[in-house]
Amino acid sequence: MEAGVPTLSASRSALAGAREVAPVLLGIIPFGLVAGVVVVEAGLGLPEAVGFSTIVFAGAAQIAAIDLLGSGSPAWVAILTAIVINLRMMMYSASLVVPMAGESRARRLAVAYVLTDQPYALSVARYANPDRPAVDRWWFYVGVGYSLWLVWQICTVLGVLVGASVPDAVPLGFGVPLAFLALLVPSVTDRPTLAAAVVGAGVAVVAAPLPANAGMLVGAVSGVTAGALLARRRRITGPVGR
Amino acid sequence: MSPITTAWIVIVVSGIATFSIRSSFLLFADRFGEVSADTREVLRMIPAAALAALVAPAILRVDGQLQVFGPRPIAGAIALAVAYVTRSILWTIVVGILAVIGLEFVLP
Numbered sequence: 001m002e003a004g005v006p007t008l009s010a011s012r013s014a015l016a017g018a019r020e021v022a023p024v025l026l027g028i029i030p031f032g033l034v035a036g037v038v039v040v041e042a043g044l045g046l047p048e049a050v051g052f053s054t055i056v057f058a059g060a061a062q063i064a065a066i067d068l069l070g071s072g073s074p075a076w077v078a079i080l081t082a083i084v085i086n087l088r089m090m091m092y093s094a095s096l097v098v099p100m101a102g103e104s105r106a107r108r109l110a111v112a113y114v115l116t117d118q119p120y121a122l123s124v125a126r127y128a129n130p131d132r133p134a135v136d137r138w139w140f141y142v143g144v145g146y147s148l149w150l151v152w153q154i155c156t157v158l159g160v161l162v163g164a165s166v167p168d169a170v171p172l173g174f175g176v177p178l179a180f181l182a183l184l185v186p187s188v189t190d191r192p193t194l195a196a197a198v199v200g201a202g203v204a205v206v207a208a209p210l211p212a213n214a215g216m217l218v219g220a221v222s223g224v225t226a227g228a229l230l231a232r233r234r235r236i237t238g239p240v241g242r
Numbered sequence: 243m244s245p246i247t248t249a250w251i252v253i254v255v256s257g258i259a260t261f262s263i264r265s266s267f268l269l270f271a272d273r274f275g276e277v278s279a280d281t282r283e284v285l286r287m288i289p290a291a292a293l294a295a296l297v298a299p300a301i302l303r304v305d306g307q308l309q310v311f312g313p314r315p316i317a318g319a320i321a322l323a324v325a326y327v328t329r330s331i332l333w334t335i336v337v338g339i340l341a342v343i344g345l346e347f348v349l350p
């Protein structure tokens with residue numbers, strides 16, 4: 001810590017985090033509602049919805065797993081799909097090692113529990129920003145992550161209630177791929193990720209008849225391979241390739 | 243095994259696995275060492291590939307058949323445009339569902 005640069009207090013840092021994530025939370029609401037609706041569509045109930053949202057706490061993975069269970073997939077398929085989708089969080093964990101280096105194990109566990117895209121991205125951005133007042137890193141992250149956690153829990157429960165009361169004629173289930181589509185678009189940022197998406201989509205469609213949701217997993221692996229190979233070639237040949 | 247039991251098995255196992263992933267480096271940084279550029283790139287590709295692999299069959303395959311000009315694929319294309327322009331999950335879902343309801347009326 002540089003001498004003479006005041007760091008915000010714990011409560012101020014936490015509030016700063018909550019404020020930083022507030023606009024994102026608006027976008028999380030429909031996503032959380034879908035996570036609740038999909039539980040009802042799969043023939044499960046409120047306890048399962050709460051179980052997923054508190055024990056797994058990972059939007060895309062929850063929704064995909066529940067959707068698979070609803071289509072009759074065996075447990076291991078849903079589990080494997082959820083794990084593949086959540087593997088990216090390993091990167092987030094690695095990137096927070098330095099910012100959280102001085103913290104106790106209990107505090108690092110608290111960080112890990114709510115570690116997902118927004119708490120990671122917003123916190124890392126704030127820590128690196130010299131133009132804003134310095135925050136207590138752990139408290140800022142707690143402000144971001146646990147605000148998100150709270151909104152997620154509330155919206156999942158609301159989604160279950162909504163899903164149970166909307167008439168069957170309304171295809172709310174179609175909201176699931178739509179929610180994923182809304183997440184897919186910002187994840188494609190360059191040619192390698194575009195290649196990953198196109199190959200992933202193509203292979204998954206072709207391989208869809210495979211049992212045990214293998215089509216999706218084969219598609220995901222193919223997409224990751226295609227993207228990673230393209231990224232590697234660009235790293236080796238330089239950004240101005242052929 | 244009842245669906246509820248299956249669901250809880252998925253919840254607990256996925257939960258443990260996910261928490262392990264999340265705490266991997268945070269708890270064991272010294273034992274993991276640095277993440278190589280290759281590993282980083284592979285991890286970076288996962289959201290795009292996994293999400294696309296989830297979306298495409300759900301929109302392009304109806305009852306096991308490949309379909310490109312039906313209500314769902316077209317509604318999906320509209321939703322993709324909305325997602326690209328607005329970056330809003332809410333609008334993507336609302337427009338997409340309205341589109342699929344409308345198109346199912348119009349198309350046979």
